[in-house]
Amino acid sequence: MTASPRPIFLSxxxxxxxxxxxxxxxxxWVTGIASDSRKVRRGDLFVAIPGVAVDGHRFIPAAVARGAAAVVGTRPAAAFPRLGVPYVQVRDAREALAYLVAAYYGHP
Incomplete structure (x- = not known):
C-alpha cells in the first residue's frame, strides 16, 4: 500500500x-500501512496476518528491522516482549487491516 500524504497517530x-x-x-506517527514485511518502510504500521501456509507474525521482527513504527496482530502482546515498537492485539487482522486502511486514507 502506498503512503498517505499525511502522517496520522496510531491512536x-x-x-x-x-x-x-x-x-x-x-x-x-504512522506514515503508511503494510501487510507484507518486505514492503515495510520507515514509519509504517505493519499488520501481521495469519495465513494457511504462512503466518505474518513470523515476519514481525523483519518488519520492525525495516522501520515499522508499530505492529498489529492477533497474538497476545506478551508473545513479543522485546519488540521495541507498540504492538496492538486485534481479533481479526484482515478485518482490522480494512478499517485501518480506510481510516488512513480518510474513508474514501
Missing part, C-alpha cells in the same frame, strides 16, 4: 476499529 487509526483495543503506552 487515531485504532479509533476506527469497530471494537475497543488496548491502547499502547506510546502513541506514534
Amino acid at each position: 487515531d487509526l485504532l479509533a476506527a476499529l469497530p471494537y475497543e483495543v488496548p491502547r499502547p503506552k506510546e502513541d506514534v
Whole structure:
C-alpha cells in the first residue's frame, strides 16, 4: 500500500476499529500501512496476518528491522516482549487491516 500524504497517530487509526483495543503506552506517527514485511518502510504500521501456509507474525521482527513504527496482530502482546515498537492485539487482522486502511486514507 502506498503512503498517505499525511502522517496520522496510531491512536487515531485504532479509533476506527469497530471494537475497543488496548491502547499502547506510546502513541506514534504512522506514515503508511503494510501487510507484507518486505514492503515495510520507515514509519509504517505493519499488520501481521495469519495465513494457511504462512503466518505474518513470523515476519514481525523483519518488519520492525525495516522501520515499522508499530505492529498489529492477533497474538497476545506478551508473545513479543522485546519488540521495541507498540504492538496492538486485534481479533481479526484482515478485518482490522480494512478499517485501518480506510481510516488512513480518510474513508474514501
